[in-house]
Amino acid sequence: MKFGVSFLPDTGPADRPAADYYANALKLSALGDRLGYTYVKMTEHYLKPYGGYSPSPLMFLAAAAAQTKSIRLMTGGIQASFHHPIQLAAEVAQLDAISNGRLELGFARAFLPYEFEAFGIDLDSSKARFQQTIDATVRLLAEESVSEDTPFFRYRDAQSLPRPTQQPRPPVWVAALLTPSSFEWIGERGFNLLMAAPPRKDALAKTQDMVALYRETFERHHGHTGRRPQVAISIPLMIGTSDAHALALAEPRLRHHWRYFADAAKSWEQVQSSAYQGYNEAMKNKMGGMDTADLDATAVLGTPDTVRQRIRALEADLGLDAILWHIDYGAQPYELMSNNLEVFARDVLPGL
Structure with missing residues (x-):
């Protein structure tokens, strides 16, 4: 299994200046590179502390590329509905060149209504826009001349420059959460699967079904190529001198993260969309907060031995290929985040 560093800031000016956040995240990216982590990942969101x-994973990862040598740079993920494929393909290939072929191109389907409202984009058309933007971007990266005629963009004989350093294109990852058709679409396209934190215990069986659906669809459409489906998940990590110590360190910071998430998710209270079936109930549940058992189930917390046990259980439950440690939840100080990366590399990884 491969491991990486995952950033999803839950911070704003009241917590720390932006310059401090980026300086710490770049130092952690360089530390992850020196310690042998495979990936560093940055997400995309707007307008709120969550x-x-x-706002720009590509810009952050370009800075990280200049301070690292081998760690792979993952967008996790670009919210495709908010971008035009010609601009996106060009910027993606530019970063692939700057990093000498280290880009991992991850997409996520935007899900916060206030972001759609701010960009003037209709929620109900978001699934089609999301999928068609990804398809068009991938074609621009892989093909020499591309024409598109969709409800969202139109162009003829476009040759995207620069061309990607990785041929025929960088690896593509797509995030999915609830909808079976999304897992099927990712597998049908032959993309890798990105997932958020592990499910609560009562949702594990459904998540297992969705991952199996993705793998089965991938194998059916692409098994003959010799490629295999890849599944990565982002998970909060906290390592302590005892399980209780790790929980004590993590709990207030995870609750901070969920408070900011709940504030963002409130925008679903007055919104319904046929393109996001089940989201109203899912966001309502998440806004209700989490008890200690839920915190422990959806994060990896404990001593090095406990962390190893949790990794083995996650691998058995979901067949994971990569775990991306979400280390910046709760506006943590740099010393705590760097300690987690160092202790994991020194005391956990050799025993796996």
């Missing part, structure tokens, strides 16, 4: 310090 993710608002990550």
Whole structure:
């Protein structure tokens, strides 16, 4: 299994200046590179403390590329509905060149109504816009001349420059959460699967079904190529001298994260969309907060031995290929985040 560093800032000016956040995140990216982590990942969100310090994962990762040598740079993910494929393909290939072929191109389907409202984009058309933007971007990266005629963009004989350093294109990852058709679409396209934190215990069986659906669809459409489906998940990490110590360190910071998430998710209270079936109930549940058992189930907390046990359980439950440690939840100080990366690399990884 591979491991990486995942950033999803839950911070704003009241917590720390943006310059401090980016300086710490770049130092942690360089530390992850030196310690042998495979990936560093940055997400994309706008307007609120939940993710608002990550409006451009490509810009952040370009800075990280200049300070690292081998760690792979993952967008996790670009919210495709808010971008035009010609601009996106060009910027993606530019970063692939700057990093000498280290880009991992991850997409996520935007899900916060206030972001759609701010961009003037209709929620009900978002699934079609999301999928068609990804398809068009991938074609621009992989093909020499591309024409598109969709309800969202139109162009003829476009040759995207620069061309990607990785041929025929960088690896593509797409995030999915609830909808079976989304998992099927990712598998049908032959993309890798990105997932958020592990499910609560009562949702594990459904998540297992969705991952199995993705793998089965991928194998059916692409098994003959020799490629295999890849599944990565982002998970909060906290390592302590005892399980109780790790929980004590993590709990207030995870609750901070969920408070900011609940504030962002409130925008679903007055919104219904046929393109987001089940989201109203899912967001309502998440806004209700989490008890200690839920915190422990959806994060990896404990001593090095406990962390190893949790990794093995996650691998058995979901067949994971990569775990991306979400380390910046709760506006943590740099010393705590760097300690987690160092202790994991020194005391956990050799025993796996």
